[in-house]
Ligand code: B12
């Protein structure tokens with residue numbers, strides 16, 4: 001439970017020495033409760049109070065960070081159940097799983113394209129986060145070989161999967177990864193698994209079929225000094241998985257229930273096909289998953305999953321924007337046309353990518369539209385003739401072009417009359433409605 | 448460690464709406480769909496029974512569309528040349544319901560007419576027993592001109608007529624009232640605008656049970672997060688007891704997803720986008736699944752494979768056997 005200002009005050013020295021920068025200990029306590037200052041600003045607080053306060057100010061969902069050779073995947077530290085309440089902070093890591101019954105060559109062949117995978121979405125280079133290796137042979141040496149094969153193609157964070165501590169130990173010894181994730185501890189093996197996690201500074205997944213079982217295990221494991229835990233509530237179908245994940249998030253946030261205050265693990269069961277796994281992963285991304293595993297790598301699935309993750313985790317209060325300005329595409333000359341659009345990231349990149357792909361030079365005037373799409377901005381009065389004309393002047397567009405032609409998005413054809421009045425001497429053209437049709441338009445109409 | 452499960456108890460409940468009427472109820476449908484009735488957030492079966500499962504509609508048109516992805520043209524093939532044939536194919540593809548979109552013009556480029564629209568709707572009704580929604584072309588005059596005769600010719604079938612928007616709802620609502628139909632009410636991703644429109648519509652006398660609300664959605668990568676959150680907020684408002692938000696929700700992930708370049712185009716795209724068909728189906732399916740989890744009652748799709756996959760999700764999400772949460776089986 002978060003402590004009140006008064007509760008915190010009782011733990012402070014109550015000397016009002018002012019060294020923290022506040023006139024009284026109570027004033028400082030109030031600021032602490034509001035999370036506006038750090039406890040370290042008070043030099044006189046006792047060790048005991050420090051420990052107590054740290055515990056109470058710990059985030060309701062623990063942040064667990066896997067680390068490997070400069071890569072990391074962090075999950076947890078979430079504060080809301082619904083993204084509109086504030087925002088979701090730590091995007092779930094996406095991992096591709098291989099099993100140790102494949103040969104090293106097969107593993108490398110399967111993972112190399114996933115390792116190299118990179119896709120552009122609104123100017124962001126999106127990649128997968130790491131790999132999971134699962135022991136199906138039960139053989140420690142085979143597992144170690146598989147881990148080495150993965151490391152031969154990737155240095156990203158690893159998830160090591162087996163219920164046998166000996167197998168995991170062999171995997172840990174073979175793995176090139178500072179903080180891997182061990183999967184998993186259960187009612188039978190937890191002591192050995194906790195020992196391994198402690199020894200190797202690894203994070204540890206805890207399996208349980210009920211919340212009681214999970215809470216029991218996390219408390220026992222935490223008592224051994226292992227704190228970076230990840231919960232795997234085992235559900236038999238999407239419905240149970242959703243219910244368990246929701247309950248865990250609610251308990252952590254609403255009840256500050258520490259025993260379940262950890263990020264969640266989402267992985268398919270054996271034999272689930274790629275279509276099913278895509279749906280499971282999508283549910284994991286939308287509904288509280290922290291580390292999401294799938295068995296297949298295919299660009300046509302990785303791309304939509306990465307985009308979904310990006311969308312769900314954007315800040316609902318501020319759309320992703322690009323800087324307004326005059327952008328040059330394909331080395332434009334004074335003869336090249338000027339295309340106008342808004343500064344909403346998705347809009348800008350849809351248009352810029354098409355113009356770029358057309359191979360034809362153009363100027364792209366990105367207006368200040370508070371990060372809204374063309375129609376949204378138009379409906380909100382942030383994209384009209386006056387504003388476009390203002391940005392034409394602000395970015396000195398007339399100095400760059402000899403041939404004064406400006407192209408409006410097709411959806412806002414209605415603006416052309418007014419824009420003619422605002423920009424005397426310019427030829428106003430109406431482009432196609434959708435960006436996909438821009439290359440053809442540039443070739444036919446602007447040539 | 449015995450864990451106390453927090454259960455939300457909500458004062459409000461979503462209304463129940465039925466689209467379609469069988470012979471017994473004055474129509475000709477062989478099946479109807481009933482949606483709504485939720486007393487908890489989507490699929491939280493441990494809190495309250497979710498009485499009706501979300502349903503899948505397939506979108507068909509009165510003629511072969513000019514602007515659909517070649518993948519869809521290939522899938523539906525010749526069926527697209529006649530609305531009746533398309534309706535049959537959509538039923539065979541596993542839809543619970545059909546959503547017919549009327550076109551602004553015919554294949555010949557001539558404006559659509561009331562006669563042609565009525566003929567198209569009737570051939571759909573004759574070819575398939577599924578319940579139906581009919582959307583106008585989306586322009587005020589054309590919508591009113593086409594939807595009124597359609598509503599009259601199909602009196603009693605309990606069709607969902609769309610799309611009512613704040614700028615154009617009166618004529619559609621009036622004809623729905625006169626001919627025992629429902630309406631869909633679309634507002635641009637805003638809780639208050641949705642409420643306002645529902646108020647305007649009920650002020651005309653159409654009961655709330657005959658309104659399905661369309662909160663508007665965006666495709667994956669093109670604004671889905673706004674639609675997703677507005678649906679969560681609308682559903683929370685409904686459960687908290689806000690009457691004018693207590694309506695089932697219809698969304699059109701098929702229309703949105705197939706508009707996206709990722710689905711529409713196969714050539715000249717980055718290699719990192721992968722296989723075209725599978726990517727397009729993922730685009731539609733993942734858009735739909737995200738919306739399902741945020742409260743959709745009716746999902747309108749375009750591709751049969753997406754129907755299969757989204758149905759798989761709905762079936763699992765509706766599995767409501769006593770959940771082992773705290774205390775084991
Ligand atoms: C997401 C969304 C929102 C989000 C905002 C997202 C954002 N950052 O802009 C939110 C929920 C906040 C929102 C709010 C509103 N929205 Co809104 N929104 C949408 C939605 C669903 C998607 C918009 C989108 O992101 N499209 C994707 C981008 C990439 O599209 P785009 O910018 O148009 O770019 C494309 C083309 O225009 C073209 N293009 C772009 N630039 C150029 C340039 C040239 C030269 C060319 C040739 C082509 C071109 O290429 C792009 C790809 O094809 C649409 C409906 C829909 N499904 O489309 C409604 C929509 C745009 N919204 C609408 C409205 C009315 C509003 C509000 C005014 C509602 C209100 N009264 O509150 C508010 C305004 C905001 C405010 N007051 O602050 C209406 C606009 C109606 C109209 N025709 O005027 C729409 C169409 C919904 C509807 N049917 O009613 N909205």
Ligand code: SF4
Pocket residue numbers: 012013014015016017018019020021022023024025026028029041042043044045
């Ligand atoms: S520094 Fe510490 S002891 Fe001094 S006034 Fe601030 S809180 Fe009190």
